[in-house]
Amino acid sequence: MKYDFAAIEKKWQDRWEEAGIFRASEDRSKKKFYALVEFPYPSGAGMHVGHIKAYSGLEVISRKRRMQGYNVLFPIGFDAFGLPTENYAVKTNTHPRIVTDKNIRKFTSQLKRVGFSFDWSRTVDTTDEDYYKWTQWIFRKMFDAGLVFRATTLVNYCPHCQVVLSNEDSQGGKCDICHSEVIQKSKDVWYLRITAYADKLLEGLAKVDYPANVKAMQENWIGRSEGAFADFRLTGCDESLRIYTTRPDTMFGVTFMVIAPEHPVIEKYRDRISNIDALDAYREECAKKTEFERTQLTKDKTGVRIEGIAAINPANGKEIPIYISDYVMMGYGTGAIMAVPAHDERDYEFAKKFGIDIVEVIKGGDISKEAYTGDGEMINSGFLNGIETKKEAIAKMIAFLSEKGIGEKGVQYKMKDWAFNRQRYWGEPIPIVHCPKCGMVGVPYEELPLKLPPVENFEPGEGGESPLAKIDSFVNCSCPKCGGPAKRETDTMPQWAGSSWYFLRYTDPHNPDALASKEALDYWMPVDWYNGGMEHVTRHMIYSRFWHRFLYDIGAVPCEEPYAKRTAQGLILGPDGDKMSKSKGNVVDPNDVVDVYGADVLRVYVLFMGDYGSAAPWNDSSVKGCKRFLDRVASLPEMVSGKENPKLETAFHKTVKKVSEDIDEMKFNTAIAALMTLLNDIADQGSLTKDQLVDFIKLLNPFAPHLTEEIWENIGGRGFLSLAPWPEWDEAKTVDDEIEIAVQIGGKLKGTILVPKDISKDDAIAAAKADPKIAPLLAGKSIVKEIYVPGRIVNIVAK
RNA sequence: GCGGGCAUGGCGGAACUGGCAGACGCGACGGAUUUAGGAUCCGUUGGGCAACCGUGCAGGUUCAAGUCCUGUUGCCCGCACCA
Numbered sequence: 001m002k003y004d005f006a007a008i009e010k011k012w013q014d015r016w017e018e019a020g021i022f023r024a025s026e027d028r029s030k031k032k033f034y035a036l037v038e039f040p041y042p043s044g045a046g047m048h049v050g051h052i053k054a055y056s057g058l059e060v061i062s063r064k065r066r067m068q069g070y071n072v073l074f075p076i077g078f079d080a081f082g083l084p085t086e087n088y089a090v091k092t093n094t095h096p097r098i099v100t101d102k103n104i105r106k107f108t109s110q111l112k113r114v115g116f117s118f119d120w121s122r123t124v125d126t127t128d129e130d131y132y133k134w135t136q137w138i139f140r141k142m143f144d145a146g147l148v149f150r151a152t153t154l155v156n157y158c159p160h161c162q163v164v165l166s167n168e169d170s171q172g173g174k175c176d177i178c179h180s181e182v183i184q185k186s187k188d189v190w191y192l193r194i195t196a197y198a199d200k201l202l203e204g205l206a207k208v209d210y211p212a213n214v215k216a217m218q219e220n221w222i223g224r225s226e227g228a229f230a231d232f233r234l235t236g237c238d239e240s241l242r243i244y245t246t247r248p249d250t251m252f253g254v255t256f257m258v259i260a261p262e263h264p265v266i267e268k269y270r271d272r273i274s275n276i277d278a279l280d281a282y283r284e285e286c287a288k289k290t291e292f293e294r295t296q297l298t299k300d301k302t303g304v305r306i307e308g309i310a311a312i313n314p315a316n317g318k319e320i321p322i323y324i325s326d327y328v329m330m331g332y333g334t335g336a337i338m339a340v341p342a343h344d345e346r347d348y349e350f351a352k353k354f355g356i357d358i359v360e361v362i363k364g365g366d367i368s369k370e371a372y373t374g375d376g377e378m379i380n381s382g383f384l385n386g387i388e389t390k391k392e393a394i395a396k397m398i399a400f401l402s403e404k405g406i407g408e409k410g411v412q413y414k415m416k417d418w419a420f421n422r423q424r425y426w427g428e429p430i431p432i433v434h435c436p437k438c439g440m441v442g443v444p445y446e447e448l449p450l451k452l453p454p455v456e457n458f459e460p461g462e463g464g465e466s467p468l469a470k471i472d473s474f475v476n477c478s479c480p481k482c483g484g485p486a487k488r489e490t491d492t493m494p495q496w497a498g499s500s501w502y503f504l505r506y507t508d509p510h511n512p513d514a515l516a517s518k519e520a521l522d523y524w525m526p527v528d529w530y531n532g533g534m535e536h537v538t539r540h541m542i543y544s545r546f547w548h549r550f551l552y553d554i555g556a557v558p559c560e561e562p563y564a565k566r567t568a569q570g571l572i573l574g575p576d577g578d579k580m581s582k583s584k585g586n587v588v589d590p591n592d593v594v595d596v597y598g599a600d601v602l603r604v605y606v607l608f609m610g611d612y613g614s615a616a617p618w619n620d621s622s623v624k625g626c627k628r629f630l631d632r633v634a635s636l637p638e639m640v641s642g643k644e645n646p647k648l649e650t651a652f653h654k655t656v657k658k659v660s661e662d663i664d665e666m667k668f669n670t671a672i673a674a675l676m677t678l679l680n681d682i683a684d685q686g687s688l689t690k691d692q693l694v695d696f697i698k699l700l701n702p703f704a705p706h707l708t709e710e711i712w713e714n715i716g717g718r719g720f721l722s723l724a725p726w727p728e729w730d731e732a733k734t735v736d737d738e739i740e741i742a743v744q745i746g747g748k749l750k751g752t753i754l755v756p757k758d759i760s761k762d763d764a765i766a767a768a769k770a771d772p773k774i775a776p777l778l779a780g781k782s783i784v785k786e787i788y789v790p791g792r793i794v795n796i797v798a799k
Numbered sequence: 800g801c802g803g804g805c806a807u808g809g810c811g812g813a814a815c816u817g818g819c820a821g822a823c824g825c826g827a828c829g830g831a832u833u834u835a836g837g838a839u840c841c842g843u844u845g846g847g848c849a850a851c852c853g854u855g856c857a858g859g860u861u862c863a864a865g866u867c868c869u870g871u872u873g874c875c876c877g878c879a880c881c882a
Contacts, residue, residue, distance in 0.1 A: 002838090171877090211803095212803070212804095213802085213803040213804065213876085213877080214803095216802055216803055217803075217878080219802085220801080220802060220803090220877075220878055220879095221878075223878085225882090227882080243882080244881095244882065245882060258882090328882075329880080329881075329882090332881045332882075336882095337882045339882085340882095344882070345800085345880090346882075347882085412881075413881090414879090414881055534876075538878085608811095608812095608824070609811065609824090610812055611812075614812095615875090616811060617811075619811065619824095619825070621825050622811065622824060622825050622826095624825080625823090625825055626824080628824090629823095629824085669811095669813085669824095670813065670822080672824090673813075673822065673824075674823080675823095676822095676823055676824075677822075677823065740819085741819085742818080742819035743819090744818085744819080744862080746862070747862055747863040751819095752819070784862085786862090787818090787863080789818050792819080793819070793863085795818080795863065796862085797862050797863095
């Protein structure tokens with residue numbers, strides 16, 4: 001039976017809202033469940049079916065938990081600062097505030113149309129002054145704690161967007177916003193010292209329930225390595241060059257050094273370098289390459305030897321040449337390496353190309369062919385000779401370096417400090433004042449929020465300076481410390497700031513005195529279950545874990561880790577199997593689906609289309625299948641009769657169990673399939689009881705809440721079905737009295753027999769042998785072995 | 800190169816801890832209804848006339864392998880000259 005989904009859905013959405021039934025309760029005696037989904041960036045394009053899938057997972061789980069009696073917090077908000085809005089504002093000459101409000105309204109209406117059970121009373125908007133006050137407050141706390149610093153370094157810079165990008169935002173050498181090539185530029189930028197939390201972020205992973213690949217990606221991204229620092233004395237000047245290595249054990253095999261083209265030692269000793277012109281030419285060539293090109297050239301090593309300065313190998317006192325080459329990066333370690341061509345593939349390649357000595361110090365390989373990176377006995381290594389384990393050799397070499405005062409154990413991370421500013425308007429102003437006398441001074445806490453001033457022109461200034469720099473009334477201020485004339489910082493925070501703590505605000509969203517009250521945080525935190533996209537694993541997830549851990553360290557939050565459990569949904573691909581994109585024209589608009597089939601169908605389909613965690617292509621015909629299913633459900637009340645049907649009883653217990661368990665494991669596709677199967681069984685039987693109908697619509701309610709509420713009302717149900725208790729099952733009743741078991745001979749299926757469910761092994765085997773199909777196959781053979789797997793299979797091995 | 804994962808009908812995908820491979824849905828085919836189309840309902844649907852054969856490929860363990868082991872091929876994702 002077709003049902004009037006448009007009318008039904010609107011009706012129930014209005015009633016839910018009126019009754020406020022999805023508001024998290026203030027009753028803290030109840031067991032809590034905090035389900036978090038990644039709040040959307042309210043783009044002008046509106047919502048995407050991907051958003052629907054991303055939210056539908058925890059939507060179903062939240063609805064089930066509510067029916068199970070939990071106090072559920074399932075909030076939503078908007079991560080609304082950012083470049084796309086600002087770019088659109090510039091293009092249309094509209095204030096970003098207006099653009100943002102419009103987009104938020106659009107997203108809100110779309111989300112409500114799908115019937116998500118969000119607690120709309122707790123919505124946050126990161127661009128709201130009452131919200132970003134606390135974003136700035138956290139920044140100030142970090143500033144006080146020495147985690148904020150300013151440095152002039154080579155940074156990732158997007159020439160198109162005219163902004164500095166963090167490492168996380170320029171993955172693969174492309175700007176995360178516009179996908180143009182990122183270039184390296186020397187700039188004075190703000191940093192958050194996330195590297196100070198590298199170990200804590202690594203250790204925290206042991207305490208949380210994240211998928212293995214998510215943990216691996218974060219571990220990889222943090223990239224901790226243990227090794228040693230060592231100073232190599234230079235000839236021709238009174239200085240040492242510090243290197244980092246993970247293989248101090250191979251130091252006797254060092255036959256040259258390599259430094260990054262940008263290494264400052266070159267500038268410092270220009271006049272002592274006899275081939276400075278050649279070096280400059282090479283350095284200029286490197287500077288022109290994008291980061292991407294530089295890392296692409298993994299095969300062919302280039303470089304230039306520095307003439308006039310050499311180094312001394314501290315292990316054996318031998319003089320060794322120094323090269324500059326772009327295979328050494330200024331951004332990792334010290335920008336200088338000791339090269340051991342016999343035992344490092346890159347050094348080997350470089351030595352071969354430049355004809356440098358290759359000295360074997362570990363036995364086990366054939367260094368005439370390739371570098372040997374394995375373990376073995378130490379040779380040609382003075383006091384290390386004869387040692388057979390890497391660990392021991394490393395320890396001895398580090399002891400040697402420490403004793404001589406020229407090195408020590410060291411740890412390095414691939415993760416870099418977080419470049420934390422954008423030269424744009426639509427972001428949180430950085431609450432810092434530059435005073436000629438006092439230096440950098442934090443804006444006093446009582447003056448927060450430091451509000452964005454009104455401007456007329458949002459375009460970045462010459463050379464990428466912030467639009468705020470053009471507003472004298474904003475820039476000129478007095479120093480909070482000495483009262484003298486000072487200038488405000490005009491950069492704003494990056495997009496990721498607001499999302500680094502939003503889950504805390506949800507617990508107490510309107511609190512004017514704190515980011516959230518202690519009571520609210522104690523009760524709700526940590527987030528019990530956080531679902532989102534894989535694309536955020538090495539950005540938002542790392543950043544927010546860092547902020548949260550910092551807040552824990554200053555006593556502002558009660559738990560070390562913000563998210564107890566994390567899962568990720570798979571992408572919805574276009575009908576053609578490609579990733580959905582505007583340019584390919586394969587984007588499916590959720591509105592269109594709701595218009596034609598209704599929200600319940602959309603909800604069921606995005607969860608039924610495949611494994612929740614995997615990518616799956618959109619298929620319009622399959623959507624129709626879900627529509628058919630719900631239309632058939634709409635007819636179920638017509639089949640209600642007073643008579644009990646024992647055949648359906650087992651089917652119901654089985655299904656209650658299956659659906660209950662599958663939802664908790666995010667196996668939504670099989671949960672829905674089980675309901676479809678049950679519906680088919682009911683149709684075969686021709687009738688069901690009213691109690692069975694109630695159970696059915698309860699199980700389906702989290703997936704298709706509108707239709708099931710309507711049925712509930714029509715059959716005289718009181719109150720909201722969404723708040724009715726979740727059905728229970730009786731384990732003993734999940735198995736039929738008579739079961740079908742398979743009979744195999746020699747492991748091959750030969751037939752099936754129908755037996756009582758509690759049949760003994762002997763009886764089962766006897767029944768199998770007596771089966772008219774099986775008996776002739778065993779005639780004249782001797783039985784070698786008989787196996788009975790209870791309730792499943794009889795296998796007779798005969799010769 | 801490192802790390803994570805995947806491979807099952809025409810398609811999306813099921814399959815507990817090794818126990819009847821292909822649940823459920825789509826599509827297709829046949830039928831009913833209909834002036835027709837659509838929608839709906841009923842039936843069939845891995846291949847093969849059959850014995851049998853079938854989960855990327857080649858082996859192995861086992862009474863029994865999609866599932867475990869060894870090797871191999873292809874694909875996807877993340878990181879990547881990280882010293």
